[in-house]
Amino acid sequence: MKFLENTWLYRIWRTDKILFAVVVLYLAGILWFVRYQREEFPFLLYGMYSLKEEAQPSYTSYMLKIDGKEVYYTKLWDLEKELITAPLLHAVSLRDKGELTKSEMNRVNAWLFRYTADMRMINNNTFEVYQLTCRYNEKGDVEIIHQQLLTEYHAD
C-alpha cells in the first residue's frame, strides 16, 4: 500500500482530480491503440523499426535532376532531405496505386521543383525524377540494375 501511495498516479489523484482524469484517459487511449497496433495522434506507440524486415530482391531509390544536374540530396540538411524524399516516395506510391491523379502528381512535382530549385538558387525550369532499381551484390555493394524516367516537370 505504501508503494502505491508513492506512485505518480496516486499523487495526481490526491492533488489534482482533473489532471488525473486526463492522464487516465490518455493511458486508456494508448492501450486501446496498442490493442489494434495502430497509431492515432496523440496516442503514439513508438515502434521504432520493430516490424520484421525481410531482405528484398531489389530496392528503389530516386535520382533528382535539375537542369540535367543530379541533386545529391543526402548531402543536404536532414530536414531538407526529408522534405524532398518523403513527399516524393509517398506520391509515387499513391500514384502507382491509382490514389493520386495526374494533376495532383503534377502539383507535387511543381512544389518539389520550387523547393529544391529555390534552395539551390537555380533559375532553370526542368525537373526530372528517375527511379533507380538497385540490388546488393555478394560484396554488399549497390548495383543499379534499372533506371527509368519517372516524371518530369517543366515550369512556365
Place this chain on the structure above:
Amino acid sequence: MPTEHFIKEYRLKAGFVFSFALVLLFIRFISNALLSEIGRPPFVFPESEWAYRLFLKSGIPHFLTFNFIIGGLFDAMLFFLPIIFMISLKRVYAIAFTLLLLVYFFTFNLATGHHYHGMVAVLVVTIPFWTKKENRFSLLWEGARFYLLYIFSSAALWKLLRGAVFYPDQLSNILKSQQLDLLLQQPNSFAAAVAHYLIVHPGISHLVLIANVLLQLSFLVGFFTKRFDTALLFLLILFVLANYFVMGIVSSEILILGITLLSFQQLMRIRRRLMVKTEMVPATT
C-alpha cells in the same frame, strides 16, 4: 503563493527547455523547414489519422503556407514566444508556444505526407509550463519524464513482442533500404562505410540491434527509481549519436526530454555556489 525556491527552479527549467527549443527551431530555420521556407505544398496526400484530417479541413495549413508574409509572421512568433516567456514567465506565452508548435508540427507532417514524431518531445516538455501551481507543475514535469521513459520502453517492448530482435538479419535488412540513397550518393563517406560494414556483417549488426534494444529496455528502470537518471541521460545521448551514425536518422529533438532527467536540486546548488563565489570576488580583491 509559489515559494521563492520554486520560482527559481521554475525559471531554471524554463531556461533549459525554451533555450533548447529555440536551438531546435534554429536548426529547422537553417534547414529550410519552417513554414515560410517550404514553399506552397499541395497538401494532396490522403490522411488516415483523424487529427490530421480535421486539421487539414480547417484550412490552416493552406492559410499559413500559401502566403510568405503570413508564414513568416508565424515563424517569427515561434521564435518570439519562447524568448518572451523566459523573460516574463507568464504562462500564456508558454501555452501559445505549445499551440503554435502543434500547428507547425501538423502542417509540416501534412506537407511531407509522413508523420514525423520528433517535435512531440518539444510539445510534451513545454506542457508543464502551462501552470505555475507548484504541485501541478511538479506532477506534469514528472509526466514529461515518464513520457521519455515510455518512448524507449515501448520501442524495446515492440521489438521483443514482434520478434524483430530475434531475427538475425533485421538490422542488416533495414540498412539496405534505409541507407540506400547514402550508399549511392556518398559511397566514400564514413556513414556509408559503417552502413556497408553492417550490411555485409549481419552477425555484427544483430549484436548492434540487441545492444540497442537493451539500451531502450534500460529506460524501464526509470519508472521505479530516479537513482539512475544520469546514466539514462548518458544512454539517451548515446542513442541519438548511434541513431545518426548507424541509421542516418537525426533524432536530436528527443534530447529535449533529457532535461527532465537532470537533477535540478543539484544544478541549483551549483548555481548558488557559483553566485556566492562571484559575490566574493570583489570582497577579496
